[in-house]
Amino acid sequence: MSRTYSIRDLADEFDITTRTIRFYETEGMLNPQREGQARIYSAQDRVTLKLILRGKRLGLSLAESRELIAMYRPGLEPEANRPQLEKLLAVIEQRRSHLRQQLHDIERMMQDLDDAELKASEALAALTGA
């Protein structure tokens, strides 16, 4: 009996448009229930949306996010045959290595920003002093 959400609730919470949410649905990422013709989202739907947006922030395509989300939910039936599972583990490791690369990139960029900030504030100080 957990809470439900209107399309506007979610749009406002995550600062996206309703169009975006409907688009994700046509892409098969969301399957809200209907109350009449209006969409009614569950807590589960909300989590899914959250995952999509997180993936987006990390530069994943929708297709990639779909894969990740699917793997995160093995479904109710353990339809987990071995090749499936092994492929899954491989995908996980690959994704993890991608994240490691991003981590590295972030560190470097932070460093660059430090440098840039230093230069900028020095230049500003010089102006102020002069």
Next chain:
Amino acid sequence: MSRTYSIRDLADEFDITTRTIRFYETEGMLNPQREGQARIYSAQDRVTLKLILRGKRLGLSLAESRELIAMYRPGLEPEANRPQLEKLLAVIEQRRSHLRQQLHDIERMMQDLDDAELKASEALAALTGA
């Protein structure tokens, strides 16, 4: 007298197409010298390309990368008037906060992957055992 690179050198090194490199040039991100009609890239150009690709891995648009790269090279003349510099510092802080968000997202996603991996290998073990 530092080393120079052909378009193919760079394409191979960074695993992109020559089309991509030329595209970045039309977008004003690169300005290689010419030897006849062939492009000849400096170490500086190579660094710029590296920055572009790093930005791309972090989900930046080309326009955003251009901004970052421009801010990273204040140019030869300190055309740095105050509003410019202040805006620069603001942009830096904003970018930094974006990176922090990404860091957070990465941690969460790593955690999710840990969970998924655990589940998957458990399921696999169950199969093997059965």
Next chain:
DNA sequence: ACTCAGGTTTACGTTAACGTAAAGGTAACT
């Protein structure tokens, strides 16, 4: 009954970041 603020479907439009193909230049090898 009327309005009005939301929701809905359908469909065409848009932007970024290249892909791909056509047509040709050029240096080097055979």
Next chain:
DNA sequence: AGTTACCTTTACGTTAACGTAAACCTGAGT
């Protein structure tokens, strides 16, 4: 001279991820 292997410019094509507009429904308030 011919072929090969790059390079070049020019230009149209493509895909993802929505934006935007039109036309319609619908429950709540007056």
